[in-house]
Amino acid sequence: MKVSDLLEKVREQKPLVHHITNWVTIYDCANIVKVLGGSPVMAHAPEEVAQMTNIASALVLNIGTLTNDLIEAMKIAALAANKKNIPIVLDVCGAGATKFRDQKILELLEQVKIDIIKGNASEIARVSGLDVSTKGVDSSEVNTDLTLVAKQLAKQKDCIVVITGKIDIIASKDKCFKVKNGNEMMEHVVGTGCMAASVIGTFAAVGDDLAIAACAGLCAYEVAAEQAVNISSGPATFKEKLFDCIFNLKSSDIDASQRIE
Amino acid sequence: MKVSDLLEKVREQKPLVHHITNWVTIYDCANIVKVLGGSPVMAHAPEEVAQMTNIASALVLNIGTLTNDLIEAMKIAALAANKKNIPIVLDVCGAGATKFRDQKILELLEQVKIDIIKGNASEIARVSGLDVSTKGVDSSEVNTDLTLVAKQLAKQKDCIVVITGKIDIIASKDKCFKVKNGNEMMEHVVGTGCMAASVIGTFAAVGDDLAIAACAGLCAYEVAAEQAVNISSGPATFKEKLFDCIFNLKSSDIDASQRIE
């Protein structure tokens, strides 16, 4: 897989990535798209989300601070994305923490076609029907074969499933990749998970194969994170350097460091 | 008071701290809990706030960008917290700036049990009934004995009252502490007050004595701030270093620097 080629495509095409996301990490989600070379837009008024999605190349949905109104706006935007045939990433942030989240995820998965479901271990386990709970939005331990969970959910929903963690798992109905460039510091910063979904959406906007796009996006993101952690004194300098490293990321850096299986 | 012991408890127990807060500093509030070692969650849909509070160890409410809907969600969450007997911190952000804020604070204080009321000098003076106004969300000068104000309000509401400033005042109905580790740079960054409430909530989540927890939290936060200001060139580098310094804060640093009376 040539990860760096897809990054170059992002930089050339500057895809517009429409987000309906949470109020906590909304800035970081926008900014990660920007430093990758894309163009982020965040809009959630039901009156305009379809039109905004219509000029976009990907749609990223994140239920971190969901409300009924926001979910309705997501559905409108998602239907427009389906019609236009652009990829939708759904970050199932906090799945398993409350019944409300679980219900709304179910509604989204039933009423629109989601192309990529992304979450941490306990969130994806929950979406796949296992009886696990999530401690707020941080992953709980899941004693099960995550690769199997991802593959089964991918098959069941006919979509890509991404489980992020120290090792990311990216499964489609017929293939499965692992990205092993993650590092522990990413867990100590709020928003690295949400940004991962935005990165995936940005790469999906320019890639034909969504599993490869998700994989490439995560790999580029995490290679930059490895660079950033080496020049950081803690989580906040790490986060700042992460943006800089993504902006300055060279194809040769990725080629030399990517660990994809 | 052994401040560092409580910080170690936060790091060991990783308490889930549920926030219903403002849209300005929501990220920073989450991130400060994270770098302390806790697990933040921000959720405000009325359908899920009770359940989210039920899995949390503390609830932090901040009215910085309040609306009627948000206040109603706060009440639901607060009743759940009262029932579960976990501490609630209320940041009375902007008290005295508008009648709407004053009314909503009154409603919250009447309808639910708030364990810790936190604000700057003019906000707390206003909540205690004095005829002062707040210039937006920044403190106005208050020509009164703040310690007395805090003590009286604590007695009246049977709760802990925290007035943040260069010297923080923490009063319960029968004791009063002062934390003298504050520094001026904190006034030049948006969000240091909001983050203080999140820090207090995180410590309250693991402490038995809420006055001591509030005091210890502020002390740890401000010792880290003193370290950060020494390696900063202005308010933005200060804020970044503050997160790093909290993450790296050693018990011995706190023990050597804490100035509590």
Next chain:
Amino acid sequence: MKVSDLLEKVREQKPLVHHITNWVTIYDCANIVKVLGGSPVMAHAPEEVAQMTNIASALVLNIGTLTNDLIEAMKIAALAANKKNIPIVLDVCGAGATKFRDQKILELLEQVKIDIIKGNASEIARVSGLDVSTKGVDSSEVNTDLTLVAKQLAKQKDCIVVITGKIDIIASKDKCFKVKNGNEMMEHVVGTGCMAASVIGTFAAVGDDLAIAACAGLCAYEVAAEQAVNISSGPATFKEKLFDCIFNLKSSDIDASQRIE
């Protein structure tokens, strides 16, 4: 034009600048006002916006993540600002991206008196009636004489029109300035445009001549940006250093570097 004199007035008077803005860059908008020496407040509940505007010295409106409710709050606040005769800056963020935005901008311009309309090239072209579309919130190329567009719109609406870009254009009905201190790095960070509106609002709060205030604000902001870019390794360190440089900005720095025509 003595830009540094107006910066000193901001630092002395510490004007309260009320914002009703978007959820993406709301923190940065507040923080830029703070590091300039002003006092930001963000409040959008319809019940309190008039009273909050009444204690403020300027009102900044930004439609980046507009909803019908938010626009109604903006109208209430704007009428209060008009009555009190304090300046209103409207950032027409995303004009041309959707019909909803265009309609709401039209409503605002018809129902209240906006003192300063601010946008990027394609946004302002759209507001002036040209048939251009905006790619989300990033500027599209506009093949027209921007200075003429700004002047005509200023005359038509009897207000100041600001087009931000590498060269900023500030037009009133009878004069026109250009600020040439912009640099390319500003385009690589989400929020530099929104912050520009907050800077303009802060300077407008203390200046008598709004065109000069807008011009001076942008010049101070961009001189600090030039300093910041020289000590940065990418967009994120740039943004952080920008806040520090504004906080530390000296009159002599501005006097030596300002490029206004």
